[in-house]
C-alpha cells in the first residue's frame with residue numbers, strides 16, 4: 508500500500524509496528540513523532556522511520572494512517588486533541604494501548620468529527636522499552652485485538668488490517684469491555700502478581716541477605732515482567748481499575764483456598780491443586796505469542812573453560828544459525844552455569860541442537 512503512516516510514540520511497540528509496516532509496504536512513508544526527542548532521533552537513525560516531525564499536528568494532517576503507541580493515558584489525551592486538527596478525510600486512526608474502554612471513550616470526539624478510530628492492541632511485547640528494542644517480527648503469530656465501534660465501516664477495518672498485515676498477527680474483534688476483562692485476567696493481573704512477588708522478596712531480603720543471590724530459576728521466570736516500564740503499568744492499572752479490583756477479590760479467595768490447603772496439609776488435595784494448574788497450563792497453545800510467549804530456548808550444560816561460549820557461538824555462526832539472545836543461568840554457587848541460547852524459531856533451535864551435538868558432548872535440553 509502507498510501513503511503516509513504516522514506513528515505517535517516511537518518506542519518498543521510503535522517502532523515494531525513501523526518496521527512491520529515498512530517490510531510489507533515498501534512504498535509507504537513512515538513518519539514518527541515522540542515526545543522524547545532522543546527516541547525520535549534514534550528511531551530515524553536506526554531506520555525505523557523515514558522521517559520525523561516536531562509536532563503531532565505536523566504529522567497527523569498529512570497522514571493516511573495514524574497509529575498511537577504511547578502509554579495509555581497519553582493515548583487518551585492525544586486522541587482528544589486530533590479532532591481539532593485538519594485531518595485527511597479518509598485517514599484511519601488506531602492505537603496500540605493495552606486498555607480499551609477508556610481509550611474508546613476518549614476517541615468520542617473523532618466519532619463526532621466523522622473520523623474513523625479503531626482501537627487496537629497487538630498482544631505481544633516485552634519487558635524492554637524504547638525504539639532500540641523494536642523488531643519487525645515482534646507480533647508474529649500473536650493475537651491482535653481490534654475494538655471497532657458499531658458505526659465503523661467494514662471497509663475501514665479491512666484497510667487497517669491490510670496496513671498491518673506485515674505483523675503476521677491474527678486479528679480478533681472484541682468489544683472494549685471484553686478486551687479489558689480478557690487482558691485483565693491474562694496480562695494486567697499477572698503483572699501485579701509479578702511485582703508483588705518481587706516486593707515480598709525485597710522485604711525478606713532486609714533480614715535474609717542471601718535472597719538476592721538465590722533469586723534465580725523459577726523466581727526469575729515468574730518475575731521477568733516486573734522489569735517492564737512502571738509508567739506503562741501505572742497507566743494500565745488506572746484505566747482498568749474496576750476489572751483489576753474484582754480480580755484482586757477473586758485472588759484473595761484463591762489465596763484463602765491455598766491457606767486452607769496448607770493448614771489441612773492433605774497430601775492429595777495439595778497434589779490436585781498443582782496437577783490442575785499444570786494440566787491447564789500445559790494445554791495452552793505453545794506456538795503462539797501472547798500472555799505466555801513462545802520460547803525457543805536451548806539450555807546447554809557447558810564446562811567451565813575460557814572461550815567455551817565463543818566456541819559454541821562459532822559453531823552456530825558457521826552453520827548460519829541466528830540467535831536472539833544468550834545468557835548464563837547460575838542457579839547454584841560453585842556449580843557451572845547453564846548456557847541459555849534463545850532462537851526466533853523452533854527450527855533454528857532444533858538445528859542448533861544438532862549442530863552442538865555434532866561438535867561437542869555437552870548435555871542439552873530445550874526450554875518448555
Ligand SMILES: NC(=O)c1ccc[n+]([C@@H]2O[C@H](COP(=O)([O-])OP(=O)(O)OC[C@H]3O[C@@H](n4cnc5c(N)ncnc54)[C@H](O)[C@@H]3O)[C@@H](O)[C@H]2O)c1
Nearest residue numbers: 516518519520542543576577578579604605632633636637
Ligand atoms: N510493552 C508491551 O509489552 C506492550 C505490548 C502491547 C501494547 N503495549 C502498549 O503500547 C503502548 C506503548 O508501549 P511501549 O512498550 O512501546 O512503551 P515504550 O516506553 O517503549 O514507548 C512509548 C513511547 O511513547 C512516548 N510518548 C509518551 N508520551 C507521548 C506523547 N504524549 N506523545 C508522543 N510520544 C509519547 C515515549 O517517549 C516512548 O518513547 C502502551 O500503550 C502499551 O500499553 C505495550
Ligand SMILES: O=C(O)C(=O)C[C@]1(C(=O)O)C=C[C@@H](O)C=C1
Nearest residue numbers: 605630631632633634694797798
Ligand atoms: O512479554 C511481556 O513482557 C509482556 O508482558 C507482554 C504483554 C503481556 O502481558 O502479554 C504486556 C502487555 C501488553 O499489553 C501485551 C503483552
